[in-house]
Amino acid sequence: MQGGLKTKAEQENLYLVGFMGAGKSTLGAALAQLLFRRHVDTDVLVEQRAGRCVADIFAAQGEAAFRELESQTLAEISQEKSLVVSLGGGTVLSPENWKFICQTGKSVYLDWPTEVLLARILTDQARPLVTGSEASERSAILSALLARRRPFYEKCDLTVQCGTEDSPSAVAVEIVNRLKEL
Ligand code: S3P
8 A cells, every 4th residue: 555545456345255155254254354454244234134134034035035135235335445245155146246246346266175065054054045955955956056156156356275274364364365366
């Protein structure tokens, strides 16, 4: 930063992208702390707007209503600057959402092995996309969902390969070091 003015890169938002269970919220908080930025989580903002949790929004209003709230939330926060934004796992699938992301910041994909993600999310009762199917079929459904989404995730400006040995703070440091690639 020079003369109190932020560079273009410093003003851009950083959007964290990845499947459910990728740790976008935890990592977002760690990254924001390292970069002295504000952290927001679109799922949390959607919950505040709706006055109910994500699972209840899906149950009471349906997925389309959730996606609408998610897009409205992204459209609003993308007008702010220098944020670290943890996105929901399905946000980047909408071309409209993707446009907001590309126009206002850089995207970082947290790429985990499929088996690690499945182990984390299969038991989580709070995830509507998981609990909506028979337990015996969940693993196959989630693997197929992840395979369909990977091409969208891989469009991100930066991909970080994550492993179980990496702590959130270590991944945050790696992202900071690699921001100059963007
Ligand atoms: C979703 C992921 C969830 C949440 C919603 C839908 C998805 O967020 O937005 O349940 O479509 O992958 P996380 O990725 O933070 O779990």
